[in-house]
């Protein structure tokens with residue numbers, strides 16, 4: 001099963017290495033990872049997506065808690081949450097195919113953020129399904145390059161993942 | 165500044181080895197009130213600090229230089245981490261501008277020790293030092309104990325900063341739980357009352373939390389037999405009425421049978437290591453398990469737990485005692501007696517011309533010792549014979565490398581023990597293989613005239629590995645014969661220590677008596693039966709009641 005962990009961590013040197021090292025040591029791959037500042041200065045939030053069984057993820061969460069710099073860990077996949085990821089796609093765009101591409105981008109509420117004589121860069125945000133779908137459609141034109149930010153997620157409703 | 169911090173932390177003694185990057189530190193030591201013990205290898209310094217910490221309960225403090233000094237600490241740090249021993253290690257680092265340039269004697273020691281420290285720090289500026297030192301001592305010595313390393317670049321040693329030392333630390337992500345959950349404790353009380361075949365299964369957590377008197381009270385009031393892991397030995401007296409011995413691979417048959425047949429296991433400060441549980445799927449199938457541990461990550465890691473209690477083992481046991489309702493265990497204890505009579509720990513078969521038995525040597529060392537004895541062992545067969553035959557009477561008096569199984573641990577650990585408890589007798593029980601991994605410390609014990617008996621169980625082999633080759637590899641003794649070992653008596657004498665050789669029972673007894681009566685270090689070279697095996701034995705990943713007896717019963 002896929003798990004999305006939200007980890008609040010003191011923004012100290014090595015904190016990131018400690019966390020990612022813990023995953024690799026216990027033998028599983030981080031599918032994606034996103035890090036950024038929170039409302040509290042000095043505290044960063046990491047969102048990590050991993051594929052693992054319930055029992056193993058429980059052990060990982062406990063091990064994460066043991067890291068001195070880690071303040072809080074929540075498994076967001078256990079509760080309703082909003083998950084988003086941003087993707088930039090550089091797609092081959094000859095003059096003839098531009099309007100077709102444009103149409104797809106609009107359907108997915110994406111944006112064209114750069115145009116050159118034979119390519120375009122498209123920005124889309126969404127969940128996994130949506131990003132996979134647009135990728136599939138644009139593949140037809142020839143995708144030259146893709147970059148993704150990794151997922152970020154928040155619990156739905158007024159519940160929060162906070163340090164206290 | 166570092167000296168002042170160490171003084172505030174009540175540190176009286178530092179273990180170490182100098183070098184270029186710690187010149188300023190050693191210079192400060194020159195006229196500090198602190199004592200420093202010089203070793204001949206950094207690994208020995210950490211093991212000694214570890215031994216000191218296990219006896220005193222206080223963090224052991226180690227100094228080492230950058231690069232090779234720091235990397236020589238690695239085995240000792242991993243050893244302390246696996247056995248939850250509090251250490252504060254201070255390493256020198258190349259000066260800040262050189263970090264990351266592969267400078268002379270640079271090693272990324274915070275990177276290297278990331279997975280084997282409880283926490284570590286690379287100090288950026290002297291301003292941060294007081295806070296970091298206070299945190300390091302706090303983290304090392306609270307919760308589940310462990311080693312903390314502080315890496316200090318050479319230029320930081322030379323900076324001046326305001327010294328504002330506050331021992332109280334607030335670390336947002338670090339809040340160990342000490343008191344057990346009341347609801348879970350009540351469930352445990354009920355489970356104990358209703359159990360017919362309960363056992364207490366205790367480990368190193370009992371020792372580290374000072375829980376032995378609570379344990380003893382629980383066992384005696386509720387008449388529950390006690391099984392202790394290698395790390396737990398001493399938490400209950402080895403000759404105590406309810407003691408069943410060590411479980412697992414080289415455990416007592418009775419302990420393994422009791423765990424297998426029990427209907428309730430009160431697991432306290434143990435981590436269900438594979439050497440103890442054997443094949444997990446068959447471990448304690450009939451039992452409800454109460455697991456008390458300070459580290460939540462240990463609970464349910466290997467074995468499914470019915471009643472988890474996160475907390476300090478001593479505090480939880482004391483709380484349990486306040487509510488305790490003993491059940492009836494008379495029938496169970498009778499069953500256990502039957503096993504004990506049928507399956508005593510084998511002492512090795514002897515005949516009129518048989519060579520000196522290692523089991524006999526350990527028994528003599530034990531018989532001639534009193535309550536006030538500290539034993540440090542190395543790793544191998546002799547370690548298992550110690551666990552089986554040495555009567556460990558008190559907590560914190562049996563030092564052994566449990567989790568990592570580090571050959572070379574015993575001798576330096578004995579030095580640490582020597583310094584921790586000046587009134588106690590100290591015995592290092594080692595093997596001919598292990599001893600050669602830190603033999604250079606003979607200089608340290610001779611130079612300081614440490615009273616200590618080094619009992620060398622000399623079987624001419626890396627015995628434990630040879631035993632596996634014997635049993636599982638058809639006696640193909642690949643590279644386990646220690647050909648070319650020195651004459652250990654001469655080696656000890658060359659360093660200036662007294663040394664005795666013993667080749668039979670009579671000489672063995674006389675040698676122990678003489679060593680115990682002698683001041684200063686004494687090495688006894690016990691020439692024992694070369695191919696003696698440790699029994700009972702359970703093959704790895706087999707059920708622990710599937711016992712290889714070696715024809716002993």
Ligand SMILES: Cc1ncc(C[n+]2csc(CCOP(=O)(O)OP(=O)(O)O)c2C)c(N)n1
Nearest residue numbers: 544545546569571595596597598626627628
């Ligand atoms: C540093 C290290 N290297 C290798 C081993 C593997 N090992 C475990 S026991 C053992 C033999 C130890 O020989 P010795 O000290 O003579 O003890 P004996 O088993 O003969 O009593 C070895 C090589 C180890 N535990 N530690």
Ligand SMILES: [Mg+2]
Nearest residue numbers: 595596625627
């Ligand atoms: Mg040997």
